[in-house]
Every structure is written in C-alpha cells, then in structure tokens.
Amino acid sequence: MNKNNISKIRIKDIAGLAGVSAGTVDRVLHNRGEVSEKTRKKVLEIIRELDYQPDILASLLAAKRNFRIAVLIPEVNQGSTFWRYPMEGIEDGLREIMHFGISLERYFFDYFDRKSFIEKSAKVIESMPQGLVLAPVFAEEATSLVKRCREIKIPVVLVNANVCLENCIAFVGQDSFQSGMVAAKIMHYGLKDNDRILIVNFMKKEVGRQAHIVKREEGFRSFYESNLKHHGKAFGFLNVTDVSEKNMEMVLEDAISSSSEQLKGIFVTNSMVFHVARFLEKNDLNDIVLIGYDLLEENMTYLKKGIIDFLISQRPYEQGFKSIMALFHHLVLKKEVDRDQFLPIDIITKENLGHYIYK
Numbered sequence: 001m002n003k004n005n006i007s008k009i010r011i012k013d014i015a016g017l018a019g020v021s022a023g024t025v026d027r028v029l030h031n032r033g034e035v036s037e038k039t040r041k042k043v044l045e046i047i048r049e050l051d052y053q054p055d056i057l058a059s060l061l062a063a064k065r066n067f068r069i070a071v072l073i074p075e076v077n078q079g080s081t082f083w084r085y086p087m088e089g090i091e092d093g094l095r096e097i098m099h100f101g102i103s104l105e106r107y108f109f110d111y112f113d114r115k116s117f118i119e120k121s122a123k124v125i126e127s128m129p130q131g132l133v134l135a136p137v138f139a140e141e142a143t144s145l146v147k148r149c150r151e152i153k154i155p156v157v158l159v160n161a162n163v164c165l166e167n168c169i170a171f172v173g174q175d176s177f178q179s180g181m182v183a184a185k186i187m188h189y190g191l192k193d194n195d196r197i198l199i200v201n202f203m204k205k206e207v208g209r210q211a212h213i214v215k216r217e218e219g220f221r222s223f224y225e226s227n228l229k230h231h232g233k234a235f236g237f238l239n240v241t242d243v244s245e246k247n248m249e250m251v252l253e254d255a256i257s258s259s260s261e262q263l264k265g266i267f268v269t270n271s272m273v274f275h276v277a278r279f280l281e282k283n284d285l286n287d288i289v290l291i292g293y294d295l296l297e298e299n300m301t302y303l304k305k306g307i308i309d310f311l312i313s314q315r316p317y318e319q320g321f322k323s324i325m326a327l328f329h330h331l332v333l334k335k336e337v338d339r340d341q342f343l344p345i346d347i348i349t350k351e352n353l354g355h356y357i358y359k
Contacts, residue, residue, distance in 0.1 A: 011026060011029075018042050020039060029334075066101040066102075066103060067131070067332060068130050069129055069130065069132070069133065069328075069331075070104075070105040070127060070132045071087075071090055071105070072134050073135040074109060081296055082294055083111070083135070085316035085320065086135070086317065088317055089320025089321035089323075090323065090324045092317075092320075093325050093328075097325070100332050102332070104324075105124075107124055108120070109137075117138050118141055124145070125149075128152070128154070131330070131331050132327075133156075133320075134146070135159050136163045137161070139163040139210070142164060146164045146167045155169045156168040157170045157172060157323045158171040158173070159171075159172050159323045161176075161212040162211070168339075169339070170330075170338065170339050171339065172322045172326060172343070173212070173314065174315075176216045176219065177222070179216055179312055180216035180217060180218060180219025180221075180269075182345050183267055183291050184220040184221075184224060186291060187220075190265065190289040191264050196264065197264070197266070198236040198256070198263060198267070199220065199267050200255075200267070200276060201237075201238070201239045202268070202272040202275065203240070213270055248275050248279065252276065256285070268290070268291070268293070271292065271294035271296055271299065273291075273292020273299055273302075273308060274296070274308075276292070281305070290307065290309050290310075292312070293311060293312050293314060294311065300353060303348065303349070303350050309349070313356065315343045315346065
C-alpha cells in the first residue's frame with residue numbers, strides 16, 4: 001500500500017497486511033486484551049511504516065464514550081489570588097477538548113486549611129474520575145491521595161509543585177531549584193561582594209514550608225556556594241508565619257535594622273513579595289534590590305514603581321492549560337506524556353512587563 005494514501009488507511013487494511021483480524025489490530029492500538037508479543041510487534045511495525053493516524057474523534061463519537069477529569073486546587077481568595085490563573089488555563093483547555101467527550105469536575109479547597117484539602121480529596125475518590133489535576137499544597141496528604149489514585153487507576157498530573165511524581169504521570173510547572181539559582185544570579189549582578197542578602201519565606205503555620213519553596217531557597221544558596229566560593233555572602237533568613245500587615249512591618253523592621261547598612265538585597269521565595277515592597281516604600285528604602293515571584297496585580301504595581309526590581313514568572317496559566325492537555329493525551333489519545341514538563345523561567349522587569357500576560 002502506498003504510504004501517500006495514509007488518509008485512506010483503515011484498521012482492516014493493517015489487519016490484512018499483518019495477517020490478523022481487525023479485532024487484534026484494535027487490541028494492539030488500545031493496549032487491551034491478550035495479543036502475543038510477536039503479533040504485537042508485527043502490527044506495530046506496519047502501523048509505523050504506514051504512519052497510521054487513527055481518527056480519534058470519529059472513534060469516540062461512534063463509541064459515545066465520555067471522560068470525567070477532576071481538578072483539585074486552591075480556591076481563589078485574598079490570600080491565594082495566584083490560583084485564578086491555573087484555573088483559567090484549565091478552563092480554556094477544556095473548551096478545546098470538550099467535543100471529545102471530556103467533562104470537568106471542579107473541587108476547590110482552602111489554601112490555608114489542611115482539613116479542607118482532606119475533605120475535598122475524599123470527594124474526588126468518591127467520584128472516581130478518569131483523571132485528576134492536583135495542586136499538592138499539603139505534601140503529606142497529597143502523597144496519600146496520589147497513592148490511593150494509583151491503586152484505583154486514576155492517573156494524576158501535578159501542577160505547580162512536585163512532591164510525589166513517582167506515582168503520577170506528569171508534573172507541569174517550574175524547576176524550582178533552577179529558578180532559585182536564576183534569582184541568585186540576577187541578585188549577584190546588582191550587589192558588591194560584601195553586601196548582605198535577606199531571604200524571606202512567607203508561610204502560614206497551617207501550610208508550613210512547601211517543597212517547591214524550599215527548593216527555590218536551596219537553588220538560591222547553591223548559586224553562591226557553587227559559583228562564588230571566594231565571594232561569600234552573608235545571608236539572613238526570615239520566616240514569616242503571621243502575614244498580618246502589623247506583624248510583617250514589625251518583623252521586617254527588626255530584620256532590616258539588625259542587618260545594618262550592608263543589607264542590599266532581599267529575595268522573597270513566593271508571590272507575597274508585595275508585602276516587602278510596601279514596607280520598603282513606606283520607609284523610603286530605595287537602595288535594596290528586591291526579587292520575588294509572579295505577576296499578581298499587587299506585585300506588578302510595585303514593579304512599575306521600581307520598588308520590586310525583578311519578578312520571576314511561573315506561567316500559571318500555562319500550568320493549568322498543559323496539565324489538562326497532558327491528561328487528554330494520556331486518556332483519550334493514548335499517547336505517552338513527558339513526566340517533567342518544566343516551563344520557562346521568565347524574568348520580568350518594569351521595562352518588559354507590558355509584553356507579558358498570563359495567557
């Protein structure tokens with residue numbers, strides 16, 4: 001058969017060339033049923049030679065099969081506005097594939113409430129979807145959920161944080177360690193050898209230090225330890241568990257005043273960098289290089305003012321979009337998906353901000 005006629009190739013044509021039944025070819029294509037290894041290899045070789053591309057849409061319409069995908073991520077509130085953007089990506093991805101019989105079940109938990117995550121996890125398991133997009137904010141509980149999903153054959157795609165990939169089909173997000181190294185290199189260009197750097201971790205007691213935040217800090221420190229052994233920096237560390245404005249002003253004032261005049265750089269490991277920017281503006285501290293994460297409205301305001309010097313974007317919209325598409329390729333198209341789907345590490349300044357939007 002001429003390879004140029006691949007648009008006319010049918011399963012029964014492949015079966016004829018392989019000397020098997022159409023049912024056998026179908027079982028090979030969909031990896032189900034008992035087929036000898038010899039026959040499977042023969043059928044797959046013919047499929048490769050002919051570059052056969054099945055009409056997935058026609059097959060699904062004929063079978064009238066539906067796929068339910070669940071998403072379990074934080075609800076959008078004043079403390080976690082970041083999560084608006086992954087959800088927008090998921091919703092846009094759904095609109096592109098819903099004609100394949102894809103439906104979405106949405107489960108939202110309180111970012112600061114471990115019990116909320118556990119309750120919504122139980123509802124996901126009770127619903128038994130064909131796939132799950134998961135934001136593993138609470139690492140221990142997320143790991144238990146992913147293990148349970150694997151036991152009952154629910155494929156999981158992690159979004160934003162990678163805590164239990166060994167039991168998932170993919171992770172979509174940023175390489176946190178590398179992003180920390182990038183932040184350190186940017187910081188280094190703006191400082192002298194003896195300038196002091198403060199690393200600030202904003203974290204609620206209920207959530208604790210998340211794995212990807214820890215990796216960012218490790219990456220930041222690793223840059224100096226690995227690349228600048230003869231230019232040692234003095235680091236200060238500040239863990240802020242009470243994120244009320246009054247408390248943050250107090251702890252930031254203590255940290256900065258105790259660092260003396262040598263403090264010239266602050267690295268905030270998450271999207272709450274605007275709290276530090278507000279403090280610096282209020283106290284007229286204009287000579288401190290400030291680096292943080294994410295194009296939230298509050299952060300962009302201070303970036304435009306020049307108080308925040310650099311923001312590192314995690315592309316949250318793309319995280320959401322690519323996560324649902326990964327499940328689509330796995331469930332519907334029966335294709336292998338890359339386990340580590342790292343997104344670019346974008347460096348945003350006030351000069352290039354106008355060219356960046358989340359979509």
